[in-house]
Amino acid sequence: MATQQTRSLARFMMAPSVVLLFVWMIVPLAFTLWFSFQQYNPLNPIRDGFVGFSNYALFYSNPAFLQSILNTLTIVVAVLLITVIGGIMLALLIDQPMWGQGIVRILVISPFFVMPPVAALVWKNMIMHPQYGVFADIARFFGGQPIDWFGQYPLTAIIIIVAWQWLPFATLILLTSLQSLDGEQKEAAEMDGAGFVSRFIYLTLPHMSRAITVVILIQTIFLLSVYAEILVTTNGGPGYASTNLPFLVYQKALLEFKIGQASAGGVIAVILANIVAFFAMRAVGKNLDK
Amino acid sequence: MARAVTTQHKTIATAAAWIVALLIFFPILYTVITSFKSEQEAIQGFNLFPSGTMESYSEVQAQSGYFKFFLNSVLLSVGSTILALLVAIPAAWSMAFSPGKWTKDILMWMLSTKMMPAVAVLFPMYLIFRDTGLLDSRIGLMIMLMLINLPIVVWMLYTYFREIPGEILEAARMDGASLWNEIVYVLTPMAIPGIASTMLLNIILAWNEAFWTIRLTTTEAAPLTAFISSFSSPQGLFWAKLSAASTLAIAPILIMGWFSQKQLVRGLTFGAVK
Numbered sequence: 001m002a003t004q005q006t007r008s009l010a011r012f013m014m015a016p017s018v019v020l021l022f023v024w025m026i027v028p029l030a031f032t033l034w035f036s037f038q039q040y041n042p043l044n045p046i047r048d049g050f051v052g053f054s055n056y057a058l059f060y061s062n063p064a065f066l067q068s069i070l071n072t073l074t075i076v077v078a079v080l081l082i083t084v085i086g087g088i089m090l091a092l093l094i095d096q097p098m099w100g101q102g103i104v105r106i107l108v109i110s111p112f113f114v115m116p117p118v119a120a121l122v123w124k125n126m127i128m129h130p131q132y133g134v135f136a137d138i139a140r141f142f143g144g145q146p147i148d149w150f151g152q153y154p155l156t157a158i159i160i161i162v163a164w165q166w167l168p169f170a171t172l173i174l175l176t177s178l179q180s181l182d183g184e185q186k187e188a189a190e191m192d193g194a195g196f197v198s199r200f201i202y203l204t205l206p207h208m209s210r211a212i213t214v215v216i217l218i219q220t221i222f223l224l225s226v227y228a229e230i231l232v233t234t235n236g237g238p239g240y241a242s243t244n245l246p247f248l249v250y251q252k253a254l255l256e257f258k259i260g261q262a263s264a265g266g267v268i269a270v271i272l273a274n275i276v277a278f279f280a281m282r283a284v285g286k287n288l289d290k
Numbered sequence: 291m292a293r294a295v296t297t298q299h300k301t302i303a304t305a306a307a308w309i310v311a312l313l314i315f316f317p318i319l320y321t322v323i324t325s326f327k328s329e330q331e332a333i334q335g336f337n338l339f340p341s342g343t344m345e346s347y348s349e350v351q352a353q354s355g356y357f358k359f360f361l362n363s364v365l366l367s368v369g370s371t372i373l374a375l376l377v378a379i380p381a382a383w384s385m386a387f388s389p390g391k392w393t394k395d396i397l398m399w400m401l402s403t404k405m406m407p408a409v410a411v412l413f414p415m416y417l418i419f420r421d422t423g424l425l426d427s428r429i430g431l432m433i434m435l436m437l438i439n440l441p442i443v444v445w446m447l448y449t450y451f452r453e454i455p456g457e458i459l460e461a462a463r464m465d466g467a468s469l470w471n472e473i474v475y476v477l478t479p480m481a482i483p484g485i486a487s488t489m490l491l492n493i494i495l496a497w498n499e500a501f502w503t504i505r506l507t508t509t510e511a512a513p514l515t516a517f518i519s520s521f522s523s524p525q526g527l528f529w530a531k532l533s534a535a536s537t538l539a540i541a542p543i544l545i546m547g548w549f550s551q552k553q554l555v556r557g558l559t560f561g562a563v564k
Contacts, residue, residue, distance in 0.1 A: 008317065014385065018436065021400055035413065035414070096302055099300070106548050109551060111315075117515055224388055245409075266409060281402060
């Protein structure tokens with residue numbers, strides 16, 4: 001029953017959010033685009049000026065560039081695989097009748113509330129430290145050689161830390177979805193003699209598909225821009241072994257003051273995020289329309 | 291009808307779930323335990339039973355002024371949340387109660403702004419903050435956090451508001467309630483639970499935000515994320531102090547989080563999973 005008056009009122013009420021987000025999206029991005037065609041060095045401004053696409057060429061020819069894109073995608077895909085598959089298994093387990101389910105839920109969800117720098121530092125120093133970490137203690141207990149995680153497998157170590165932070169999120173959402181599955185349907189399937197596996201494939205999994213889509217979308221947003229975990233553990237190293245695109249851009253901008261190149265990298269990061277987002281948003285849009 | 295559950299099945303499920311849950315929780319548990327050790331104990335190998343000393347806690351406060359960072363975290367997360375609510379409530383309200391042709395598209399577009407990698411605009415934001423004198427200021431960071439969480443706040447409020455039946459509003463209108471009365475006496479009481487949930491989730495997100503809070507602050511406005519990151523370049527062994535600082539940084543939000551599991555699911559899935 002929207003009259004002309006309420007409709008313009010609605011627009012007026014929406015305006016602050018829309019304008020703020022629009023400005024926030026456009027203004028800094030326009031700056032970045034502009035800088036990406038400039039030579040700009042705050043420490044050495046003599047050669048500043050328009051340079052065409054050479055920043056992109058420089059960024060592209062940097063051996064770290066391809067590696068950082070590969071690392072970015074590896075982190076996203078690996079963490080998604082671990083958290084979605086692990087999350088489904090955990091959700092199925094916690095959904096079983098048991099004693100102390102509430103406490104189990106609380107324990108499992110906890111890592112999600114730990115701020116990234118704390119998570120990274122705790123894993124770096126207390127768990128994965130080659131000398132004093134718990135993993136090293138365990139290795140020594142079994143007579144093995146402790147692994148230098150951040151020296152030998154830096155990317156794997158970061159993936160483990162990030163997966164630890166996001167597994168709780170996936171589990172909680174999938175568990176919530178699982179618990180909304182109609183009990184009678186489950187019983188009917190059981191009566192019909194459907195085993196655990198076929199019940200899972202034909203009943204549970206389709207029911208959870210919406211939740212799984214949402215988990216993938218949300219995590220992708222955050223995983224594309226993993227930053228603090230790298231900053232406090234490996235600092236992108238050794239070499240560029242654990243540098244992702246956001247971290248490479250940060251290094252160029254704030255450590256090397258190569259603003260032009262950093263901006264070119266930023267533009268590439270935006271394009272990459274948009275490609276990923278395009279597919280993710282379409283999937284979610286479809287799923288949310290119900 | 292409940293399914294008949296054998297005790298054996300239940301015992302196995304309980305044992306398996308508890309083992310997995312404790313493994314996942316272990317890094318947090320071990321951090322809390324280590325915070326009650328002396329530095330000497332902390333590096334003497336695996337040990338679950340600390341001597342119970344509190345010296346790390348008092349040292350963290352004495353050496354680095356933990357409380358100031360804590361206060362900044364509180365101010366930034368609560369302040370940015372209130373700002374976001376002020377901007378988002380009217381928008382979500384109008385989208386939920388007088389949706390137009392473009393409402394769905396606007397919502398999707400808002401969400402898509404979250405996809406922009408923060409690092410792509412780091413330098414421009416740095417310049418803007420520097421030139422406006424907002425660098426390392428609480429108000430600047432509050433605005434920043436408000437902007438990055440605004441899409442989620444609008445979405446979340448929208449999903450809550452949409453569940454308020456429109457007929458009630460119409461009935462109130464029929465009875466001659468003005469728009470103002472409608473908002474104050476009809477809508478607000480029904481909207482408060484949704485607003486409270488949104489607030490809770492947004493405080494958690496803002497508290498843990500670890501890109502802008504680290505990069506746009508130095509000392510004055512630095513919250514706990516920046517404080518903890520400063521521990522990343524170790525000078526000597528400081529496991530117990532690190533643990534104490536970490537415990538202090540995560541405890542308030544962890545406890546808040548435990549009480550907000552349901553809202554978390556709803557909020558972060560935009561009402562798609564309840």
